[in-house]
Amino acid sequence: MIAMAGIDLSGNSLSQEIPNGLTTLLGVRYLNLSGNHFSGCIPEDIGNLVLLESLDLSGNQLSGKIPQSLAALKSISVLNLSTNELSGRIPTGDQLRTLTDPSIYSNNPGLCGVPLEDCINSSTPTQTEKSQDEDREALWLYCFVAAGFIFGFWLYWGIFLFRSETWRCAFYQYVDNMQAKATKKMYSCMSCFQASGSE
Known part of the structure; x- marks a missing residue:
């Protein structure tokens, strides 16, 4: 194991990915790669640096999630991951809970969780969305029940009202036209309803 108190490479023009070799320096207590x-x-194995007390990766273009292994660092007391392109939920751990200053994660629009705003699970519909879906389904059901009732009512009474075959055919044609218009109207109403619900 290489014994090294700290590494400060801040304020240079270093680019590409953070070298994986840095996470093998298990004796490192201070690591500053900011302003590059x-x-x-x-690196996923950042948690290997078990003695790490200070980590500053601010002012880079790092992306993706913060590794869960960061939560395993028991000695971390100074952390700065601001001004990157990190996203996802901030890991939680006994020591990370003591770092309550939200500025250490600032300027990472995709980050969420303590001490920033709580994450919203986009895969789970909100209560409002569920309610709107249920309302749409209920409206469809009512529309089809009403259309079926009207169609059945006129069909039943039409048999008695129009005895001759000519009148009966004309009546059936009329009912078919009315049903087509009603169906078209329902689809139009539902389209407007869905459009207003998606806004």
Whole structure:
């Protein structure tokens, strides 16, 4: 194991991904890579640096999620991941809970979770969306029930009202036309309803 108190490479023009070799320096207590042009993800095995007390990766172009292994660092007391392109939920851990200053994660629009705003699970519809879907389904059901009732009512009474075959055919044609118009009207109403619900 290489014994090294700290590494400070801040304020240079270093680019590409953070070298994986840095996470093998298990004796490192201070790591400052801020103010460079590092891109890619934070190394998954950052948690290997078990003695790390200070980590500053601010002012780069790092993306992706913050590795869960960061939460395993028991000695971390100074952390700065601001001004990157990180996203996802901030890991939680006993030591990370003590770092309550939201500025250490600032300027990462995709980040959420404590100490920033809570994450919203986009895959789970909100209560409002569920309610709107239920309202649409209920409206469809009512429309079809009403259309079926009207069609059945006139069909039943039409048999008695129009005895001759000529009148009966004309009546059936009329009912068919009315049903087509009603169906078209319902689809038009539902389209307007869905359009207003999606706004």
